[in-house]
Amino acid sequence: xxxxxxxxxxxxxxxxALAMVxxxxxxxxxGVLRTAVLYDISTMDVTKTxxxxxxxxxxxxxxxxxxxxxxxxQAVGSLCADFSVSEDGLTYNFVLRxxxxxxxxxxxxxxxxxxxxxxxxxxxxxxxxxxxxxxxAEAVVNGESDSLAGFAIADDTHFSITLSVPNAGFIAELxxxxxxxxxxxxxxxxxxxxxxxxxxxxxxxxxxxxxVSNDHYTLVYNPLYWGxxxxxxxxxxSVIPDAGTQDLMFRNGELDIIDLQGLDSAxxxxxxxxxxxxxxxxxxxxxxTYLAVNSGNEFLSDVRVRKAIGMALDVESIISGIYYxxxxxxxxxxxxxxxxxxxxxxGFEFDPDGARALLSQAGYKDxxxxxxxxxxxxxxxxxxxxxxxVSMYLEAVGIRAEVRSYDHSSWLDLxxxxxxxxxxxxxxxxxxxxxxxxxxxxxxxxxxAVRSLNYPDTEVMERVSAARAIVDDGERxxxxxxxxxxxxxxxxxxxxxFEELHLYCLGDRVASFTPHWAxxxxxxxxxxxxx
Amino acid sequence: xxxHVLRRFFQAFLVLILVALxxxxxxxxxxxxxxxxxxxxxxxAAAIERMTSELGLDQPIPVQFFRYILNALRGDFGTSYSxxxxxxxxxxxxxxxxxxxxxxxxxxxxxxxxxxxTISAVRKNSVLDRLFMGFxxxxxxxxxxxxxxxxxxxxxYHLHWLxxxxxxxxxxxxxxxxxxGWNSAGSIxxxxxxxxxxxxxxxxxxxxxxxxxxxAGVLIFHAMRNAMLPxxxxxxxxxxxxxxxxxxxxxxxxxxxxxxLAVQAIExxxxxxxxxxxxxxxxLVILGNLTADLLYGVLDPRIRKEVVR
Numbered sequence: 004x005x006x007x008x009x010x011x012x013x014x015x016x017x018x019x020a021l022a023m024v025x026x027x028x029x030x031x032x033x034g035v036l037r038t039a040v041l042y043d044i045s046t047m048d049v050t051k052t053x054x055x056x057x058x059x060x061x062x063x064x065x066x067x068x069x070x071x072x073x074x075x076x077q078a079v080g081s082l083c084a085d086f087s088v089s090e091d092g093l094t095y096n097f098v099l100r101x102x103x104x105x106x107x108x109x110x111x112x113x114x115x116x117x118x119x120x121x122x123x124x125x126x127x128x129x130x131x132x133x134x135x136x137x138x139x140a141e142a143v144v145n146g147e148s149d150s151l152a153g154f155a156i157a158d159d160t161h162f163s164i165t166l167s168v169p170n171a172g173f174i175a176e177l178x179x180x181x182x183x184x185x186x187x188x189x190x191x192x193x194x195x196x197x198x199x200x201x202x203x204x205x206x207x208x209x210x211x212x213x214x215v216s217n218d219h220y221t222l223v224y225n226p227l228y229w230g231x232x233x234x235x236x237x238x239x240x241s242v243i244p245d246a247g248t249q250d251l252m253f254r255n256g257e258l259d260i261i262d263l264q265g266l267d268s269a270x271x272x273x274x275x276x277x278x279x280x281x282x283x284x285x286x287x288x289x290x291x292t293y294l295a296v297n298s299g300n301e302f303l304s305d306v307r308v309r310k311a312i313g314m315a316l317d318v319e320s321i322i323s324g325i326y327y328x329x330x331x332x333x334x335x336x337x338x339x340x341x342x343x344x345x346x347x348x349x350g351f352e353f354d355p356d357g358a359r360a361l362l363s364q365a366g367y368k369d370x371x372x373x374x375x376x377x378x379x380x381x382x383x384x385x386x387x388x389x390x391x392x393v394s395m396y397l398e399a400v401g402i403r404a405e406v407r408s409y410d411h412s413s414w415l416d417l418x419x420x421x422x423x424x425x426x427x428x429x430x431x432x433x434x435x436x437x438x439x440x441x442x443x444x445x446x447x448x449x450x451x452a453v454r455s456l457n458y459p460d461t462e463v464m465e466r467v468s469a470a471r472a473i474v475d476d477g478e479r480x481x482x483x484x485x486x487x488x489x490x491x492x493x494x495x496x497x498x499x500x501f502e503e504l505h506l507y508c509l510g511d512r513v514a515s516f517t518p519h520w521a522x523x524x525x526x527x528x529x530x531x532x533x534x
Numbered sequence: 535x536x537x538h539v540l541r542r543f544f545q546a547f548l549v550l551i552l553v554a555l556x557x558x559x560x561x562x563x564x565x566x567x568x569x570x571x572x573x574x575x576x577x578x579a580a581a582i583e584r585m586t587s588e589l590g591l592d593q594p595i596p597v598q599f600f601r602y603i604l605n606a607l608r609g610d611f612g613t614s615y616s617x618x619x620x621x622x623x624x625x626x627x628x629x630x631x632x633x634x635x636x637x638x639x640x641x642x643x644x645x646x647x648x649x650x651x652t653i654s655a656v657r658k659n660s661v662l663d664r665l666f667m668g669f670x671x672x673x674x675x676x677x678x679x680x681x682x683x684x685x686x687x688x689x690x691y692h693l694h695w696l697x698x699x700x701x702x703x704x705x706x707x708x709x710x711x712x713x714x715g716w717n718s719a720g721s722i723x724x725x726x727x728x729x730x731x732x733x734x735x736x737x738x739x740x741x742x743x744x745x746x747x748x749x750a751g752v753l754i755f756h757a758m759r760n761a762m763l764p765x766x767x768x769x770x771x772x773x774x775x776x777x778x779x780x781x782x783x784x785x786x787x788x789x790x791x792x793x794x795l796a797v798q799a800i801e802x803x804x805x806x807x808x809x810x811x812x813x814x815x816x817x818l819v820i821l822g823n824l825t826a827d828l829l830y831g832v833l834d835p836r837i838r839k840e841v842v843r
Contacts, residue, residue, distance in 0.1 A: 045616045045802075051573075127581045128573050198618045216617055216624060217790040217798070218700070241700060244785040244794065247683065248699045251691045255698060381801055412566030412803030419570055 031259075034224075034236030036513075036531055038260045039243040039252065040524070043217050048197025049181040050126040056180040057240065057525040061222055062106075063183035063205035066097065066116070067174055069435050069520050076289075076340065076435045076520040078178045082111065082206070084160075092169030092474040099160040105186040105206045106225045113162035117154045118187035120164075124151070130181035136173065138165045169472040171479055172436030175342075179433040180525075208233055208529050217242050222528065233529040234514075250274075259513050260531070262524055263506040267384060272327045275508055282509045287502055288522030289340040290431035291333050291440065294393060294498035299457035300424050302372045307365040308402075309495035311358040313351030315400040316393060318500050325388045330501040335487045336440055338502050340521070343437040343483045350491065350499060358400040369401035374424035376404045379414040389427050389500075423455035427500075432521050437483050438471045444497070445490060446471075458496045463489055542827060546820045551603070553816045554809070558599050561805050568803040572615040602809070611813075612806030616798065621810035624795060629814075631701055632791035635783070636776035638711035643718035644769055650719070651726025656753065658731065666723060673720025682713035682786040699788035710787040714780050718772045725768060729761040766829050774822030777815075 031037055044055035047062070066083040069076050080086075085098040103111040123134040124143040134140055139152025153165035166173065176182065185196075186204055193202035200211040200220075208230060209222040222238045241258075243249045246265035253261040263271045263283075276283060296303045296312060303309055322330045334350025337343045362372065378390050390406045397404040404425065409417065417423045432439050438446075445451055445467045451458040458464065467486055473479035490496045505522035517530040569586045586592050590601065605612065611621035650666035657663050673681075689709060690698040697706045733739065734757055742756045781793035792811055799807035 043617075043798075046618050048618075051618070127584070131581075195618075215790070216619065216627060217794055218788075241788065242790075243699055243788045245699075245788070248686065248786055248788060251686065251698050255691055255694075257698065410566065410803070411801055412568060412571040413564075414566075415571055416565060416567045419567075 031239075031512075032237075034234070034533065036235045036238045036259050036528070036533065037241070037257065038238070038262070039241045039249045039258055040262070041242075041244055041246065041249075041265050043242045044214075044220070046197045047200075047203045047211060047214070049130060049183050050123055050128050051197060053129045053181075055525075056523060058203070058211055058220075058222075059180045059183045059205075060207075060519075060525055061209040061238075061528050062203065062207045062211050063185065064103075064207050065178055065180070065182045065184060067178040069175070069178040071517065071520050078175045078435065081178075082116075082184060083177075086174070092166075092171070092472070094163055094165045095173065096163045097161070099162075100229065101160060103206055103229045104227050105189065105204050106210045106227055107186070107189060107204050108227065109186050109188050109204075110159075111184070111186070111206055112159040113156040114159075115187050116162060116184055117151065117156060118190065119182075119184045120154060121149075121151055122185065122190070123181070130179075133173075133176045133179065133182055136166050136168070136170055136176075138167050140167070169474055170438070171474050171476070172434070172438045172471060175434045175436040176439075178435075181433070209238070230529070234532040235528050238528050253508065253510065256510065259510040259533075260516060261508050261510075263508055264503075264524070265383075268325065268327050268329065271329075271506060275506075279508055283506055284509060284516055284518060285329070285504045285506045286518040286520075286522045287331070287340050288429075288431060288505045289338055289435075289502070290429055290521065291336070291338045291502060292330075292389070292427065292429045292500045293333075294425060294427050294500060295423075295454060295456055296425050296495075296497060297374075297421075297423060297455045297457055298459055298496060299421065300374055302367075302374060303424065305365050306493075306495055307361045308367070308372055309498075310351070311361040311365075311400060312397065312402065313495055313498045314354045314358040314361070315396050315402065316351070316498065316500070317353045317396060318351075319353065321389060321392050322501050325385055325392065326501070326503065329504040329506060331504075333499045333502050335491055335499055336444070336497075337437045337483060337487065338432065338440070340435075340502075341432055341437060341440075342435055343480050345484050345487060348484075348487060348491070351495075355396075355400050362401060367401070370403055372401070373403035373405070376406045377414060377417060377423050377426045378406055378408045379411050379426075379428075380408045381411045386427065386429075393427060418455045419453050421452040421455050421457055426455070429503075431523065435520075441467050441483060441486065442471060445486075456496060458490070458494070460489075460494065463494075538831075539828065542824055546824055549820055550813070550817055554603065554606070554813055555599065557809055557812045557816075558602065559595070561808060562595060566803050568615060568805050571803045606813070611810040614799075614804050614807040616802035616804040616807065621806050624807065625792065625810055625814055628791050628795045631789050632777060632780070632784075632793065634707055635710055635714065635780065635789055635791060636773065638707045639715035639718065639776050639780070640769070640773045642711050642715035643722055643772065646715075646719040647722025648726055648765070651723035652730060652753070652758070654723065654727040655730035655734065663727075667727070670720035670723040673716040673718075674724070675720075676716070678713060678717060678780075679782045679786060681716050682710070682783055685709045685713050686786065699786075701789055706787075706789075710780075710783045710789055713786075714776065714783045718776070721772075722765060722768060725765055726761060729764060730757055733757045733761050763830065763834060767826055770822045770826030770829070774819040777818040777822070 044057060046052050046055060047058040049059045064082045066081060067078040068081045070079050082100050082103060083097050084100045087096045099111065099113060105111065120134045120137060121143055123131050124140055127144055137151050137153040139148060142148035143151055156162045189204045190196060196202045200214050203211055208225055208228045210225045212221050212223050214220040219239060219241045224233060224236045249258065249261055250266060252258045263275060296309050298304055318332055322328060322332065331339060335345050335348040337345065376390055376394060394404045394406050430440055443450060444454055444456065445458055445464055447464055447468060448461065463486065470479060470482045473482060491499065505518060507516065507518060509516055512534055514532045514534045519526045569582050573582055573585060590598060609622060613620055614624055617624060650670060654663040654666045686698060686709060690696050696709050700706060739752060739756055742752045781797055784791040784793045792815065795807065796811040799811055
């Protein structure tokens with residue numbers, strides 16, 4: 004027994020001694036930035052994705068980029084050196100930046116821009132909305148024409164785009180990641196554009212050199228890039244599906260930037276904010292988390308029930324209890340940070356008694372109103388908690404909202420069918436224009452149906468669609484405010500909740516980092532400065 | 535014997551076809567439109583319809599199935615909807631990691647399980663027996679994710695002996711292999727111990743001892759050989775299951791393997807990738823069982839004779 008105790012003590016002291024060995028993380032090399040994502044990208048081709056923008060944003064350029072200037076997001080010229088708009092707001096004349104070449108040395112011309120627009124239409128998969136606004140777009144989509152009638156090229160650097168109807172937000176739309184410009188010449192030979200890094204050529208500040216599915220991808224600085232040389236010369240993005248592992252890697256010095264949205268909020272609050280307060284960077288995730296209610300549903304078709312739902316939710320408590328105040332209350336459709344946002348909108352006040360009274364007025368007793376709150380099972384832990392909270396608040400006023408989990412594909416199918424009762428979701432803005440959210444959700448009967456809103460007021464939908472064409476900013480803003488008041492205040496067609504903050508923590512090697520203006524997880528690598 | 539082997543291979547092939555048919559039908563019965571999922575939120579109905587037609591998903595199911603089987607026999611499992619890459623290439627990339635991880639985990643489980651089980655049986659009720667059985671009990675009761683996180687924290691983050699995640703060198707497989715194999719090691723050691731304890735009481739063991747065989751000789755040539763029959767069955771099943779994907783371990787240690795690929799396919803309703811990974815995993819399980827069957831014959835002459843007869 005004595006011998007055993009000795010052996011045990013020896014083993015214990017050896018383990019303790021080894022535990023004292025200091026941390027020695029590998030030196031990544033000068034100019035190298037390392038970060039991690041929870042999920043791999045599915046493609047590098049913007050015509051095939053509405054999510055995976057890291058490669059498009061850094062390997063490709065657009066005519067314009069949305070950048071933060073003096074605290075506000077604005078569309079600034081990128082490949083476009085100059086532009087003018089005709090008086091009727093239909094025709095845009097562009098001048099391309101001189102001397103821009105793609106990373107394979109091929110020069111950028113107006114034909115490449117036209118090719119990029121037509122490619123979106125011919126592929127006709129995702130992100131066709133903007134290209135569809137150009138005159139003659141339908142003919143290209145239907146295969147009746149090979150080229151866009153509304154696109155006229157004067158020479159290699161001068162061209163014009165004519166729209167079918169005026170759209171005041173067109174320039175902002177051109178800055179969306181999916182409006183990336185590709186090289187027509189390269190595309191003619193590329194066999195696996197978007198899948199093979201060698202075929203995925205752009206004019207942006209970085210070149211994608213390697214993509215190992217489910218493992219990592221690497222971008223290196225493009226020496227032919229027309230802009231200023233960035234601080235980061237090489238970016239390695241590892242696919243680490245476990246947020247806890249990312250956490251350990253960051254603490255161990257193996258990651259230079261960690262996206263904190265994958266971690267539990269409680270860990271962020273207790274283990275990050277107090278330890279590295281000066282290294283936390285936050286930005287609003289410009290967009291909206293909302294509760295969608297289906298106006299076609301037996302109970303939800305009654306505006307009093309929808310209003311009662313809005314009044315039953317204590318959104319402030321959800322923000323403080325689940326998000327630890329890393330979110331701001333939203334009362335309308337146009338989120339904070341987007342041109343046209345209305346701070347003065349009052350929205351729904353938390354009033355459970357008022358909610359009960361409205362339900363009673365509508366003729367419903369406790370438990371009469373019931374529906375399914377459909378949860379996409381790929382949702383993160385915070386969103387799941389929001390579902391539980393919503394269900395609990397509704398139960399408190401006598402509404403039975405059963406949280407039912409669906410796999411992503413079934414969830415999407417049900418929502419697209421227009422038959423989903425209600426769900427909590429988030430809409431992130433692709434570009435800084437109210438139409439990105441107003442038109443997408445309430446621009447047409449098809450748009451509201453595909454999101455299971457089934458908003459019935461066609462007159463309002465016509466106004467939302469027409470608002471895109473109002474060229475005068477003041478007039479347009481006033482119209483959007485009136486529409487918000489009608490859709491939310493009078494019709495309670497959806498329940499706005501909050502806008503989240505996106506938090507990152509920077510490692511010792513990073514001097515500064517400006518996140519994406521809309522709080523995407525994807526970011527411009529040029530916005531990172533290494534020490 | 536050759537006939538038996540060929541017969542088993544033929545049976546395995548039939549099972550594989552049957553499983554392929556089942557997977558194929560199940561994926562077409564479950565709710566959810568894979569094309570809508572693939573094309574994203576902005577895709578309109580016309581685009582979804584066009585893509586459905588392009589991919590041949592509007593064809594009758596028997597036509598789709600026979601086309602799939604014919605292509606699969608040629609090694610073409612289609613292109614992943616969500617990743618845009620050929621399924622066989624994705625499996626080829628992921629499988630080496632899964633294979634190494636499974637073999638390392640199995641090796642750890644077998645060596646540790648057999649050694650601990652044997653020592654425990656021979657030194658029944660000793661301190662070592664209690665220590666090893668405690669270790670086994672922990673192995674079978676601690677969830678894999680918990681074991682993985684503890685090992686990762688202690689040996690990678692705190693002691694810096696091994697990698698936290700990813701596959702950088704052979705050392706990267708040590709922690710995931712131990713996390714994954716611990717449970718199997720626990721099961722094997724408990725099985726080896728109980729089987730050996732029973733066998734060591736048998737008359738033929740006394741006979742062997744009476745004939746002057748030493749303790750090691752009796753243990754290795756008489757007891758162990760018979761004790762290995764159920765153990766081999768368990769080992770083969772464990773290997774099949776380890777090979778068909780260790781989702782949690784692969785996720786925590788960021789190992790790009792078959793398990794993660796399968797989960798990705800399920801989440802994205804990626805039919806070609808899901809069919810490919812499911813069929814591949816099934817083939818591995820069938821192969822594992824086949825190997826166990828054939829090993830029986832090698833280990834037990836009675837079974838061999840029965841087969842030949």
